[in-house]
Amino acid sequence: MPKKAATKKEVPTTPKGMHDVLPADMAYVNLITKESKRVAEFYGFGHIETPHLEKTDLFLRPLGDTSEVVEKQMYSLRTRGGDRLTLRPEGTAPLMRAYYQNGMASWPQPVKLFYAGSFYRHESPQALRFREFRQVGVEAIGDDDAINDALVIRTLVSSLQVFGVKEITVNINSLGDKTCRPGYHKELVNYYKKHEEKICRDCRRRVKENPLRLLDCKEEACAALVGNAPQMVDHLCEECKKHFSEVIEFLDEMQTPYFLDSHLARGFDYYTRTIFEIFENDTEDKTALGAGGRYDDLGELMGAKKVPAVGGALGVERIINVLKKKGIKPRADAKPRIFLIQLGPEARKKSLTLMEELRKIGVPVAQSLSRDSLRSQLNIVNKLEIPVAIILGQKEALDGTVGLRNMETGVQETLSFDKFIGTIKARLKEFS
């Protein structure tokens, strides 16, 4: 018995949490990557690209105890040769890897790098959280001076402003370092243990697993306790305190709006000192557009020499969301202002040469060469809102002329085919 065939035509679809980016949205993606690269390069960050796949260990080792959680969220695979590889879940570890592998320690420090690309996390998708997402980011590796922290933040903020996101706040905090954080941790845990019966179930778990997260619990009972909870800023060692106040000072100097948020936390151990999240003020969304921090211990956790570093990244999808809400539209680059209409076999062939010549002088031209009726081609010109049409028909092909029609006024000029390119060149402003 043959199995009953699937009754419905199964259309292939993307994996959960992953999406096609259609041309209309790619205009946003391109705007963001192009402009952020330009800004980053101004501040001295060089563009780098690392593989989408890395050895799984690269991400496991630095994350230590929590690796089980981490591993669940990673797209990992085993190659035929038996290598264990993982689709990069973030950009920082790969960049540190690149730093060591390419001997960047011998470059002038800090090494400043910019990257843009897709990252992958296998988690439940929800609003603006996808399994494949795009980030643009910068990292300054090899120097512990607080001015690098400020510069990283400034670079990200400047990028956002260039996109048109003007009203920005940077929430900033310091997590201390190996000298002062353990003491603070202990105090925080003690404080919450005293109130154990009042806090929510999740927080009881957090006391053991992830104490810093206690500070941003939204449960009423827990939030009420936060006010009197010990704060990291009060427990920073001298060095960390100095570092933090310098970062703030530099931000003041650059007039970067910030908010000292003592509840800001990061789950993972390799963050030290500065951490920050960037928010947009106007729209109601409370999701961060970007985040980052200092990670002086990451290199060591990766099993290499200790190298201080600081970095941060912006979420492309989140920025697009804000731009759309604010009604900011990217200018489609190279949107043609001329449409090439051809009529009849001779003209169609000739139009191919014409198109190439226009390309050589850098004039974008649209066409629908598979059409043969003038009417339908003019309809397309309208739909695309292109202001000028070149008409190259059977008659023109014989006469050696070309029609140039202004779609708004309906006025049509006749130009000689030979002089056509010259004329276009002379009137370039009209057409590109």
Added chain:
RNA sequence: GUGGGUGUAGCUUAGCGGUAAAGCGUCUCUCUGUGGCAGAGAAGAUCGCGGGUUCGAAUCCCGUCACUCACCCCA
């Protein structure tokens, strides 16, 4: 992993027990080489899937899957 919402043409939706409808979009023609309008027409859906109730299910019930939102988490 937990909970809520939603699944009807490419898109937006109507129908809510009698066996699929509209708008937009696409294509064709009216109009063989001069557009935006209008008219006519075509293509496109076994109403997510499976089962149940019923003479009859897109419609009611159960299950399931997908999407989505929230929680958890967020390197």
